[in-house]
Amino acid sequence: MKLKINRLSTATNDFKTFEFTVSQENLLKALEEIKTNDDPTLTYRCGCKSGVCGSCTVRVNGVEKLACRTNIKEGDLVEPLKNSRVIKDLVVDVSHETLLIKKTNIGIKESASKNISQADVLKIDTQSNCILCNACYSSCPVYEVNKEFLGPFALTKALRYENDLKSQDEEIINSVQANGIWDCTLCSACTFVCPQGIDPKMDIMQLQNISSQKGYTNPYMNNFDNSMGFDSFDSNDFGFNPNGGF
Numbered sequence: 001m002k003l004k005i006n007r008l009s010t011a012t013n014d015f016k017t018f019e020f021t022v023s024q025e026n027l028l029k030a031l032e033e034i035k036t037n038d039d040p041t042l043t044y045r046c047g048c049k050s051g052v053c054g055s056c057t058v059r060v061n062g063v064e065k066l067a068c069r070t071n072i073k074e075g076d077l078v079e080p081l082k083n084s085r086v087i088k089d090l091v092v093d094v095s096h097e098t099l100l101i102k103k104t105n106i107g108i109k110e111s112a113s114k115n116i117s118q119a120d121v122l123k124i125d126t127q128s129n130c131i132l133c134n135a136c137y138s139s140c141p142v143y144e145v146n147k148e149f150l151g152p153f154a155l156t157k158a159l160r161y162e163n164d165l166k167s168q169d170e171e172i173i174n175s176v177q178a179n180g181i182w183d184c185t186l187c188s189a190c191t192f193v194c195p196q197g198i199d200p201k202m203d204i205m206q207l208q209n210i211s212s213q214k215g216y217t218n219p220y221m222n223n224f225d226n227s228m229g230f231d232s233f234d235s236n237d238f239g240f241n242p243n244g245g246f
């Protein structure tokens, strides 16, 4: 079976497509086969080889996948993740993870005297399963244009700590307002590619609800054009005006 791999040429700073013949169906095994038989310089990242460490994520035909958990078919195209600097071949720089997590001000602030029930544990169970694979960042159209955007994983982690009885801290919600929850377009791309079944879009919506309850407002609402069919809030008539602005 033929497998195509896009590799960045440092000389010309553009991608070139290389084609290899492989016998393995599993993508990570196919990459190992290429490295052993065809090109020892092919560079990719892997750790656990069993879907746990999150290090082997690449794009297959444009969709983020864990290489160790993906079976390939004839002619598939493998590329490095988007939205991160390519270090070599399929390896990208993921140091942004640390920066983004630091910005959200999260962590266990009190650990001693809380009684934690099984129900409390379940509240943070899904988000705790993140394996930092970066699939969500690669797929996110907002992160693509704004590297200050906290993005799906960091916001999911913020909700996980917001819901953790041992860490509840006003600073978490405050720290996700700028370049955070209100900048997300709720497009679901991150949810679609998460190999752990986490739903960052839903987590971001939950953070928006919590923020509203705590008195924060969506800064983009100020940009809403009242002439597009809604009366101004200053008007005595508060409802929808079908002729408004026309």
Ligand code: SF4
Pocket (backbone or CB within 6 Å): 136, 139, 140, 141, 142, 143, 151, 152, 183, 184, 185, 186, 187, 188, 189, 190, 191, 200, 201, 204
């Ligand atoms: S839902 Fe939000 S965080 Fe997720 S990919 Fe879309 S814009 Fe990015």
Ligand code: SF4
Pocket (backbone or CB within 6 Å): 054, 129, 130, 131, 132, 133, 134, 135, 136, 137, 152, 153, 156, 190, 193, 194, 195, 196, 197, 198, 200
């Ligand atoms: S939220 Fe999902 S896609 Fe994003 S880093 Fe964590 S495991 Fe990967």
Ligand code: FES
Pocket (backbone or CB within 6 Å): 045, 046, 047, 048, 049, 050, 051, 052, 053, 054, 055, 056, 057, 066, 067, 068, 069
């Ligand atoms: S090698 Fe660890 S998740 Fe694929």
